[in-house]
Amino acid sequence: MCPCIILTLTLYYLNSAGAAEPEDQVQIQVLFRPEECNRKSKKGDLINAHYDGFLEKDGSQFYCSRSDKQGHPQWFVLGVGQVIRGLDVGMMDMCAGEKRKVTVPAALAFGQTGKGPVPPNATVVFEVEVLSVSRGPRSMEAFGQMDLDQDKSLTKGEVKEYLKLEYEKGGKPRDEPFYEKILADIFWKSDKDQDGQISAKEYNIYERDEL
Numbered sequence: 616m617c618p619c620i621i622l623t624l625t626l627y628y629l630n631s632a633g634a635a636e637p638e639d640q641v642q643i644q645v646l647f648r649p650e651e652c653n654r655k656s657k658k659g660d661l662i663n664a665h666y667d668g669f670l671e672k673d674g675s676q677f678y679c680s681r682s683d684k685q686g687h688p689q690w691f692v693l694g695v696g697q698v699i700r701g702l703d704v705g706m707m708d709m710c711a712g713e714k715r716k717v718t719v720p721a722a723l724a725f726g727q728t729g730k731g732p733v734p735p736n737a738t739v740v741f742e743v744e745v746l747s748v749s750r751g752p753r754s755m756e757a758f759g760q761m762d763l764d765q766d767k768s769l770t771k772g773e774v775k776e777y778l779k780l781e782y783e784k785g786g787k788p789r790d791e792p793f794y795e796k797i798l799a800d801i802f803w804k805s806d807k808d809q810d811g812q813i814s815a816k817e818y819n820i821y822e823r824d825e826l
């Protein structure tokens with residue numbers, strides 16, 4: 616057994632033996648919560664948010680989503696590793712309009728090496744503001760809508776119909792080559808056994824138990 620496997624097993628053992636999970640070390644302070652809340656964020660949801668990052672030790676700012684990337688709020692899918700683990704954890708159950716301060720230990724942020732302006736082993740603080748919470752691209756709700764013949768499997772035709780409707784709803788109908796390109800991409804990524812269909816199992820990459 617190579618040393619890295621032993622290390623992994625040891626860490627796993629320590630965790631399962633009741634050592635504090637790093638996830639428990641994410642501190643959440645709610646700064647503002649709107650009275651009306653139709654949907655609380657959950658794993659797999661598509662989130663639109665601003666988040667500004669600060670170093671805990673001196674309060675210096677290392678990231679500002681309001682000025683980076685032309686100040687557009689960021690889109691990401693929650694709970695699947697598109698943002699640092701600490702934000703995946705700390706941004707659960709948020710309403711649109713809610714603001715939080717989320718303090719994240721290094722292990723769930725930029726780790727022992729740090730990144731860019733974030734030094735090694737740094738605890739970081741994010742001020743987050745969620746602008747919208749919506750059904751993610753991989754929700755089982757969407758799967759059900761796409762699966763026109765309800766056989767728990769998606770053909771290219773079914774996915775294409777859905778994409779067309781979505782783009783038309785958004786007021787941006789696209790041409791055929793556009794859809795062909797997206798479809799090729801989706802099937803290349805999702806159709807693991809290459810049988811030309813995306814099964815519920817292949818689709819449900821976030822392993823949510825809604826089926």
Ligand SMILES: [Ca+2]
Pocket residue numbers: 762763764765766767768769770773
């Ligand atoms: Ca089908």
Ligand SMILES: [Ca+2]
Pocket residue numbers: 805806807808809810811812813814817
């Ligand atoms: Ca397949």
